[in-house]
Amino acid sequence: MFHQIWAALLYLYGILLNSFYQCPEHCQLTTQGVDGKEFPEPHLGQWYFIAGAAPTKEDLATFDPVDNIVFNMATGSAPMQLQLHATIRTKTGSCVPREWIYHLTEGSTDLRTEGRPDMKTKLFSSSCPGGIMLKETGQGYQRFLLYNRSPHPPEKCVEEFQSLTSCLDSKAFLLIPRKQEACKQSSN
Secondary structure, three states: HHHHOOOOHHHHHHHHHHOOOOOOOEEEEOOOOOOOOOOHHHHHHEEEEEEEEEEOOHHHHHOOEEEEEEEEEEEEEOEEEEEEEEEEOOOOOEEEEEEEEEEEEOOOOOEOOOOOOEEEEEEEEOOOOEEEEEEEEEOOEEEEEEEEEEOOOOHHHHHHHHHHHHOOOOOOOEOOOOOOOOOOOOOO
């Protein structure tokens, strides 16, 4: 009898403990706009890279030399295409421009990167105002990236991102320093 009561108490304690430590659900965004719009209008424009999280530090190593990154997302030259321009400020002060083309998948949050068939990007909402979270997976890596419309979002946004990604087995976390002035976006 004692063992049954003890087992029941431990079971209830486990349920209570689990309710405190559950990971929050993250809502997916769709890549298609509302009202028949062909592109995801809310995601176009300027974005600042804020933080990254991944299962290992190696998955984030590409961002180690980075001080800040400013992205500009625009519609591509073909339907179902997005053009991403980035200006990367390294910790040494150099400015490095980069460009990617994303191919949209109708009715899905999947973005495919041109020239990188192994890479898949998914868009997720962020509880942070002006924020968005991406999950990148590729050959042998997975990482979550936090972007915001502001270069300095509230600290709570970063804390929530770190907490959420920790629940999703991301042990490594990288906050982009953003100590230097952002590089000027080149006009195309």
